[in-house]
Amino acid sequence: MARFVVAAVLVFAVPSWVRAHPAHAEEVNYPLVTGFNRFHAEEDAPEYLAKGGELLLNELNCTGCHEPPEPLRARFSGVAGPRLSGVGSRFGDESVLQILLRNPRMLKRSTSMPSLFAGPDRDEEELAALYAYLVSLRQPPGEPLLLGNIDRGRELYHSIGCIACHAPDTEYFPPALPKDATVEAPAMASQPVRIALFWTTDYLTRFLLDPVKYHPSGRMPAHGLTEIEAADLAAYLQSSPMREEPDPALLQESADPALAARGRELFASKGCANCHDTGDGPMPLRKARPLLELRPENRGCLQDEPLAGAVPYYYLSPLQRTAITLALQGLALAETSVTLDEWLTRMDCYGCHSLEGRGGPELAREPYFGAISPYALDREEFLPPALEGVFERRTDAELREVFTGNAERRYPKAGARMIRLPDKLIEEFLRMR
Ligand code: HEC
Ligand code: HEC
Ligand code: HEC
Ligand code: HEC
Structure with missing residues (x-):
């Protein structure tokens, strides 16, 4: 002691x-x-x-x-x-x-x-x-x-x-x-x-x-x-x-x-x-x-x-x-x-993603995702995608693949890795569609 x-x-x-x-x-x-x-x-x-x-x-x-x-x-x-x-x-x-x-x-x-x-x-x-x-x-x-x-x-x-x-x-x-x-x-x-x-x-x-x-x-x-x-x-x-x-x-x-x-x-x-x-x-x-x-x-x-x-x-x-x-x-x-916003807050998905202008990586953390400067034109390509419209562009089956790590990468420049979720949490997310 x-x-x-x-x-x-x-x-x-x-x-x-x-x-x-x-x-x-x-x-x-x-x-x-x-x-x-x-x-x-x-x-x-x-x-x-x-x-x-x-x-x-x-x-x-x-x-x-x-x-x-x-x-x-x-x-x-x-x-x-x-x-x-x-x-x-x-x-x-x-x-x-x-x-x-x-x-x-x-x-x-x-x-x-x-x-x-x-x-x-x-x-x-x-x-x-x-x-x-x-x-x-x-x-x-x-x-x-x-x-x-x-x-x-x-x-x-x-x-x-x-x-x-x-x-x-x-x-x-x-x-x-x-x-x-x-x-x-x-x-x-x-x-x-x-x-x-x-x-x-x-x-x-x-x-x-x-x-x-x-x-x-x-x-x-x-x-x-x-x-x-x-x-x-x-x-x-x-x-x-x-x-x-x-x-x-x-x-x-x-x-x-x-x-x-x-x-x-x-x-x-x-x-x-x-x-x-x-x-x-x-x-x-x-x-x-x-x-x-x-x-x-x-x-x-x-x-x-x-x-x-x-x-x-x-x-x-x-x-x-x-x-x-x-x-x-x-x-x-x-x-x-x-609500979706509350769930993303609880899980801190906002550490990586934004939704309707809320969340996303803090500016000082962006360089660790590969972004060079807040003024670079391609800056956002280095960050995980914003989640607006995600339920329109992805089916449930596709989202399950994203959350289990079986989906092909769609944002190859994004410097971080998407996380994996267990089934129970995936279903919680999908219920908010
Ligand atoms: C309100 C919920 C809560 C209560 C009540 C609680 N704990 Fe915890 N305990 C936690 C959380 C959350 C952590 C993780 C702490 C962290 O990482 O900061 C933790 C961590 C621990 C760890 C370390 C585990 C590890 O793998 O590092 C031990 C041991 C532990 N608690 C024992 C106890 C004991 C014994 C009691 C009763 C006297 C108790 N806890 C009461 C929530 C609780
Ligand atoms: C490990 C169990 C446990 C957890 C976790 C816990 N409490 Fe309590 N709380 C108690 C106990 C025991 C009392 C004493 C009175 C009783 O038996 O309800 C109490 C009393 C209280 C009281 C006074 C109640 C009254 O009306 O007399 C409040 C307010 C309270 N807790 C709020 C909270 C809040 C807020 C949290 C989370 C930040 C929390 N408690 C987490 C066990 C817990
Ligand atoms: C979305 C946010 C998030 C990301 C990304 C994340 N963590 Fe964590 N991590 C947490 C939270 C919240 C806790 C505390 C609660 C818990 O332990 O469950 C934690 C706890 C930990 C702990 C135990 C905490 C302690 O007191 O020692 C370690 C070790 C850890 N993380 C390592 C990592 C590593 C390594 C990575 C990257 C591979 C990582 N984390 C990515 C949110 C995150
Ligand atoms: C450590 C950063 C990080 C965290 C934390 C994180 N993600 Fe991701 N997420 C990514 C990356 C990177 C991608 C892009 C993967 C790719 O290239 O397809 C992604 C992709 C996604 C996609 C697919 C988006 C699309 O348009 O194809 C969804 C949905 C998603 N994440 C939801 C979440 C949810 C919900 C959480 C919280 C439970 C979360 N993410 C936490 C980094 C993260």
């Missing part, structure tokens, strides 16, 4: 080439929901800010505990956290799991996982039991994977579209740019890559090959990578001096079965199971006040300091609290379906 805290402080004292690495990019100080940051601001009219609040209610999985009424269920289906089956073999450093349990923000400041143990009545025995339970969730190692190459990973990371959502290495120079150009840093917050620094390389490679298998929300999309590409990306993302190689002895450590069984009960009663699947059988979910009965004035999870009783603490920003409060006040009248 102490070792990790020291390491975290050191991040700010390391040479600039280390800070340039995307794993050390600056983070916002509240849970980052890209679509909220991009499309909402203090100046919003209250009705519009309330829409931002609805986005947060879904993306922060508030509705995983505060159940929506039947008519609102499709609109607030929520966002599951990572699958935790095998999580005991995922980190080779005890302190990382300990921190994730106590206060995940110490690892990733802008995480959307709330802390259930930030309150004044934090119970060390409960934490020890939960830790034992997580350690007990082991998986036998799979077939060994290829080892990647850092330089090839760095090129891939900056050219296939990761930069639409994640931070560039500030010392990377996009090859499309003229030699005398200056590279501008993106102004919009990026999704940090932090926790992956502490995963085993094997797990990170598997995650990149099929992120939705491990993070079922699909907010981190698949890119149709080959095994060697995933290995290269993993090698690059973990090439930070902050990373410590996992301790093989710890990966062998076994948990006290009685303590782990107590931890499993707590995993359900504290509400971890409302967000995480652990793959070891059904668990009762934590019950909280239904969505339509929430009184924002009672604060609860909207509180600006942690409460006792394992009430989740999200470290929301004041603007996020205002937006959620407005959303809760108007929920009885909320739409029941999700």
Whole structure:
């Protein structure tokens, strides 16, 4: 534990080439929901800010505990956290799991996982039991994977579209740019890559090959990578001096079965199971006040300091609290379906595509798609296509091929790769035709 805290402080004292690495990019100080940051601001009219609040209610999985009424269920289906089956073999450093349990923000400041143990009545025995339970969730190692190459990973990371959502290495120079150009840093917050620094390389490679298998929300999309590409990306993302190689002895450590069984009960009663699947059988979910009965004035999870009783603490920003409060006040009248614009915002398709002038890559990120200058006549050919009229120019069958990676490329100059979606999300998209 102490070792990790020291390491975290050191991040700010390391040479600039280390800070340039995307794993050390600056983070916002509240849970980052890209679509909220991009499309909402203090100046919003209250009705519009309330829409931002609805986005947060879904993306922060508030509705995983505060159940929506039947008519609102499709609109607030929520966002599951990572699958935790095998999580005991995922980190080779005890302190990382300990921190994730106590206060995940110490690892990733802008995480959307709330802390259930930030309150004044934090119970060390409960934490020890939960830790034992997580350690007990082991998986036998799979077939060994290829080892990647850092330089090839760095090129891939900056050219296939990761930069639409994640931070560039500030010392990377996009090859499309003229030699005398200056590279501008993106102004919009990026999704940090932090926790992956502490995963085993094997797990990170598997995650990149099929992120939705491990993070079922699909907010981190698949890119149709080959095994060697995933290995290269993993090698690059973990090439930070902050990373410590996992301790093989710890990966062998076994948990006290009685303590782990107590931890499993707590995993359900504290509400971890409302967000995480652990793959070891059904668990009762934590019950909280239904969505339509929430009184924002009672604060609860909207509180600006942690409460006792394992009430989740999200470290929301004041603007996020205002937006959620407005959303809760108007929920009885909320739409029941999700519009195309809302869906593209939730999935952050807007990181790459625009629709009716909304979204598309931020100007400072365009060079990573191959665009040379905002004034070049062919600039748009380098960007993923705008989605206006897509339902007219493409049949459902064609769109399925696009989303499963089986379609021929129609925009060969576009520097990024189209992502892959699982069937469930493809069908959600097609329903908006
Ligand atoms: C892990 C489960 C869980 C999640 C996730 C969760 N809450 Fe809560 N929330 C609770 C519990 C438990 C309480 C305490 C009162 C109760 O039992 O409803 C509570 C209380 C509240 C209250 C006060 C309720 C009242 O009227 O007394 C509000 C408002 C609230 N939560 C909003 C939210 C919002 C907004 C989010 C998402 C950012 C969220 N909650 C996510 C479990 C959860
Ligand atoms: C459309 C936006 C988007 C694109 C494109 C994208 N990601 Fe992500 N990524 C996310 C989001 C959102 C998260 C956090 C939620 C989650 O993990 O499910 C994430 C999480 C991650 C994580 C784990 C986060 C952590 O704390 O360590 C890694 C590693 C990662 N992405 C790598 C990549 C790589 C490599 C690429 C390119 C092949 C890529 N991502 C492309 C949106 C994106
Ligand atoms: C409101 C939903 C929510 C609740 C409640 C919640 N988590 Fe999480 N958890 C997440 C999200 C989202 C992430 C991904 C964090 C990120 O990448 O920033 C996560 C990440 C994790 C991870 C890291 C997984 C990995 O592969 O890196 C562990 C371990 C974990 N949670 C354990 C727990 C435990 C134990 C509890 C209960 C004490 C809990 N979580 C409660 C949403 C939740
Ligand atoms: C990392 C960037 C990236 C992200 C994120 C992304 N796309 Fe794409 N998308 C592309 C590229 C590049 C193409 C063009 C592929 C080609 O050459 O045909 C494309 C093509 C498409 C097409 C076919 C358009 C046409 O006119 O043929 C559709 C539809 C589409 N994307 C929808 C989506 C949706 C919906 C999402 C979010 C779930 C999404 N995309 C996320 C990069 C991206």
